[in-house]
Amino acid sequence: MDLIRKLKHYRISQDEYKKIQSLLKREPKGIEFALFSALWSEHCSYKSSRVHLKNLYRENKTVLQSFGENAGIIDLGEGEKIAFKMESHNHPSYIEPFQGAATGVGGILRDIFTMGARPIASANYLCFGDIQAPRMQELVDGVVRGIGGYGNCVGVPTITGQTEFHRSYNKNILVNAMSVGYFGPKDVICISRAKGVGNLVVYVGAKTGKDGVHGASMASESFSEDSSHKKPNVQIGDPFFEKLLIESCIEVMNKELVVAIQDMGAAGLTSSSFEMAAKGKVGMEIHLDQVPLRDSTVGPEEILLSESQERMLLICEPKKFEELKGVFTHWGLEASPIGKVISEQVMRLYWHNEILTEIDPDLLVDNCPAYKREFSEWKAKNRLSELKILVAEEKENEKTFKKIVGSIEGCSRSWIYGQYDQRVGARTERDANHSVSVLRLDHSNRGLAIAVGCRPYVMRFDAYVGGIDAVAYPALEMAAKGFTTLAVTDCLNFGNPEKNEIMSEFVASLKGMNSFCEAIDAPIISGNVSFYNETEGENITSTPSTGLVGLRSDKQSLPQDSFQNKAERVYLVRLPQIYFEGAVNNNAKGLGEFNISKLAYFIKSIEKMGADGDVISSRVVGKFGLAYALFRMASLNIGVEIKSDVMAQLLSEPRGLFSEVFYEVLFSVKAACDFLNRYRDNQYHIVELGSTIAEKLILGDKLVVSTSELNQIYNSGWEANFEGLA
Numbered sequence: 001m002d003l004i005r006k007l008k009h010y011r012i013s014q015d016e017y018k019k020i021q022s023l024l025k026r027e028p029k030g031i032e033f034a035l036f037s038a039l040w041s042e043h044c045s046y047k048s049s050r051v052h053l054k055n056l057y058r059e060n061k062t063v064l065q066s067f068g069e070n071a072g073i074i075d076l077g078e079g080e081k082i083a084f085k086m087e088s089h090n091h092p093s094y095i096e097p098f099q100g101a102a103t104g105v106g107g108i109l110r111d112i113f114t115m116g117a118r119p120i121a122s123a124n125y126l127c128f129g130d131i132q133a134p135r136m137q138e139l140v141d142g143v144v145r146g147i148g149g150y151g152n153c154v155g156v157p158t159i160t161g162q163t164e165f166h167r168s169y170n171k172n173i174l175v176n177a178m179s180v181g182y183f184g185p186k187d188v189i190c191i192s193r194a195k196g197v198g199n200l201v202v203y204v205g206a207k208t209g210k211d212g213v214h215g216a217s218m219a220s221e222s223f224s225e226d227s228s229h230k231k232p233n234v235q236i237g238d239p240f241f242e243k244l245l246i247e248s249c250i251e252v253m254n255k256e257l258v259v260a261i262q263d264m265g266a267a268g269l270t271s272s273s274f275e276m277a278a279k280g281k282v283g284m285e286i287h288l289d290q291v292p293l294r295d296s297t298v299g300p301e302e303i304l305l306s307e308s309q310e311r312m313l314l315i316c317e318p319k320k321f322e323e324l325k326g327v328f329t330h331w332g333l334e335a336s337p338i339g340k341v342i343s344e345q346v347m348r349l350y351w352h353n354e355i356l357t358e359i360d361p362d363l364l365v366d367n368c369p370a371y372k373r374e375f376s377e378w379k380a381k382n383r384l385s386e387l388k389i390l391v392a393e394e395k396e397n398e399k400t401f402k403k404i405v406g407s408i409e410g411c412s413r414s415w416i417y418g419q420y421d422q423r424v425g426a427r428t429e430r431d432a433n434h435s436v437s438v439l440r441l442d443h444s445n446r447g448l449a450i451a452v453g454c455r456p457y458v459m460r461f462d463a464y465v466g467g468i469d470a471v472a473y474p475a476l477e478m479a480a481k482g483f484t485t486l487a488v489t490d491c492l493n494f495g496n497p498e499k500n501e502i503m504s505e506f507v508a509s510l511k512g513m514n515s516f517c518e519a520i521d522a523p524i525i526s527g528n529v530s531f532y533n534e535t536e537g538e539n540i541t542s543t544p545s546t547g548l549v550g551l552r553s554d555k556q557s558l559p560q561d562s563f564q565n566k567a568e569r570v571y572l573v574r575l576p577q578i579y580f581e582g583a584v585n586n587n588a589k590g591l592g593e594f595n596i597s598k599l600a601y602f603i604k605s606i607e608k609m610g611a612d613g614d615v616i617s618s619r620v621v622g623k624f625g626l627a628y629a630l631f632r633m634a635s636l637n638i639g640v641e642i643k644s645d646v647m648a649q650l651l652s653e654p655r656g657l658f659s660e661v662f663y664e665v666l667f668s669v670k671a672a673c674d675f676l677n678r679y680r681d682n683q684y685h686i687v688e689l690g691s692t693i694a695e696k697l698i699l700g701d702k703l704v705v706s707t708s709e710l711n712q713i714y715n716s717g718w719e720a721n722f723e724g725l726a
Contacts, residue, residue, distance in 0.1 A: 097142025411717020495539025
């Protein structure tokens with residue numbers, strides 16, 4: 001194979017090839033092309049984003065582990081800690097939706113228990129295209145079955161998520177998986193830094209096959225028209241095997257039989273071994289012919305790059321190996337020594353006693369390219385001098401509202417989360433039926449909240465505002481239930497970073513996210529960047545998804561999501577900074593700007609209200625505005641009546657029934673509660689809207705509709721939009 005073809009095969013640019021020559025002081029040879037291809041891929045090296053990620057707000061007094069390890073860890077106090085992270089599996093899920101989504105779940109779980117934490121919850125963030133787009137029904141069905149098929153079998157509940165639809169995802173869907181793991185007071189934290197000259201390099205878990213070879217580099221490039229030929233790059237998972245791996249790995253870590261451990265994820269054995277050595281400033285001798293194989297035709301390059309699932313690499317002292325092996329044998333797994341740690345900082349890779357390469361791991365891990373992609377200074381987008389709400393005439397309000405409630409953007413997602421086991425493990429207090437999921441912590445019995453964020457229609461409005469909103473909106477959702485946001489993970493899904501407009505949106509949204517995280521003291525402690533979400537020159541909506549965790553000591557008086565009884569008093573707490581046409585109009589525009597410090601104060605105030613024992617229910621007003629939020633709080637039998645004068649006053653502002661104001665929060669409280677005076681503050685507004693009533697949604701003289709009819713439309717909307725998936 002000539003050089004040009006070889007570089008194309010390994011997805012190495014001419015400039016990168018020259019840098020490789022400079023670092024090696026010679027031409028690369030043999031498997032070295034494959035090593036550089038994998039570790040210098042966008043997916044592994046973050047070469048287009050590192051210069052921006054290094055400035056993130058990532059540390060405070062609760063952070064025990066941030067970037068640089070498999071997952072971030074925060075200290076919850078009372079001897080408890082959690083590890084959590086979010087990652088993408090976008091390209092594999094478009095190529096092979098079931099296996100792509102399933103192995104996305106399996107991979108993020110391994111990032112968690114590699115740290116020593118027991119996985120206790122999964123979440124997901126999904127973006128699909130127009131429901132009429134080619135393959136979309138197949139993609140939705142396959143992804144959801146893949147998530148449920150893996151999570152349900154591995155015994156970790158999937159308790160929250162978010163699903164969006166927009167034509168920009170027609171040819172490049174997003175499948176982001178989040179996992180949360182728990183450390184009790186006696187559990188051991190493990191890291192991936194190799195150390196101890198003479199210690200064994202031990203391979204555990206499933207045998208290696210050819211699936212997933214070149215998966216990391218495949219995930220680092222745009223799609224062409226035909227992506228079906230990339231199916232061999234998609235891994236195949238086994239959740240039952242992963243369950244055994246979870247139990248055995250946690251056991252050997254708590255018995256202190258492990259010096260270091262790393263998941264064989266993207267780029268498989270290559271990334272795990274080279275990264276472990278580079279972090280520890282040591283070297284390794286690895287005998288590739290001793291790697292357990294399920295296919296005798298697998299060669300050394302395939303062994304290095306295979307992303308076969310359910311495999312781990314660990315470092316173990318020789319004197320502890322037999323005990324370690326005994327634990328894995330008990331769980332029906334193999335533990336195979338494939339090398340040892342050496343003092344010289346060099347990776348020696350052998351194949352049947354032949355040295356394939358001797359190379360410094362730092363050359364591949366710490367010397368990969370760091371590109372300063374071109375971007376433009378961000379300027380506010382889509383602002384209007386006055387807001388013109390694009391909604392129907394008042395006589396059409398009921399018709400418009402019913403259309404919204406039954407649309408794919410507005411209808412129930414129960415078809416999705418109904419396929420997930422949300423209660424396995426017996427820790428789930430609130431599941432995907434709720435706006436915020438809640439877990440019971442084993443040791444302290446406190447409540448841990450999990451919420452995901454990023455609203456693509458806000459990103460299409462303005463990337464800087466969308467970045468703030470990706471943290472502020474889920475933080476507000478948790479605050480409305482009385483939770484303090486502790487920390488954030490992210491999955492930054494963007495198109496081609498070589499295009500100025502895409503990189504400009506990346507930088508602007510990251511700046512917004514980071515500024516707000518610092519304002520509420522919620523560091524970003526882990527995450528993933530997914531670039532090249534582009535097909536035939538068409539980029540997705542820039543989508544920086546987030547996962548937030550929050551803590552509350554008392555979970556006994558958690559506000560409900562819906563009204564519970566007649567005669568509850570209903571209040572709207574407001575900090576109107578941006579008036580927005582909203583999701584009802586895909587070309588959304590608006591007025592105003594965020595004041596981050598005032599918004600941070602507002603969230604702390606909402607948190608106090610959410611923890612008030614007199615609060616019965618709460619909900620953040622989001623897509624489709626106040627009318628839709630009030631409907632979501634209504635039940636079959638309980639609705640609400642908003643006073644005509646209050647409704648008229650709200651609509652005198654630049655808003656419509658179905659437009660959105662950033663931000664507003666609804667509370668219903670006990671009839672005797674003087675909520676208005678209890679929380680009066682000149683930094684925000686509190687408006688008493690009215691009271692709950694039986695079976696009707698009455699919004700002044702603008703809208704009167706039956707709650708049971710709306711619920712029927714809402715719950716049948718999925719079937720109406722996806723006839724084959726009901």
